[in-house]
Amino acid sequence: MSSTEQNVKKAADLLRQGATMLSDACPQCGMPLFRLKNGDVLCPTHGKIYLVKSDEEEEAIKKNVTMDKVEDILVNNLYYLSSKVKEDPMDQDSLMQVIRYLDAIERIRRVKVTSQGGK
Ligand SMILES: [Zn+2]
Structure with missing residues (x-):
């Protein structure tokens, strides 16, 4: 399985856990970011991300x-x-x-x- 497929799978897992996809992308890899129910923002590749204020x-x-x-x-x-x-x-x-x-x-x-x- 390629790393892209792995990321897509992780993203799908996050969505299944009730995370919402954000319009922001990871500054390092460009993957869409996800917000968990507890408010944490995650990149499927890099884990927890601290978003700079828009x-x-x-x-x-x-x-x-x-x-x-x-x-x-x-x-x-x-x-x-x-x-x-x-x-x-x-x-x-x-x-x-x-x-x-x-x-x-x-x-x-x-x-x-x-x-x-x-x-
Ligand atoms: Zn990333």
Whole structure:
């Protein structure tokens, strides 16, 4: 039996055990990878594989880091504005800005939630 046939047999065994075939291929041999029920990713030839994060995931992480920074800035400004409102409760401009900042923070949290929920 050739090594290719052996790999096909192993792949079939994995599927029979309830593993799912992934769209990713083994970086070393190009065989399709399989995800076991316990979450491990296997190459039929090389055994357990640690997948590098996909570009998409990396992008989502970068995006969330940016959003976190923006949120920090917004929260800091909000804090500064709220101290102004405290000094002068009738300061309508500062009050309006507080409301705008709260709105912006709420929006940014919504964007973060949707990007984390994908996949
Ligand atoms: Zn492999």
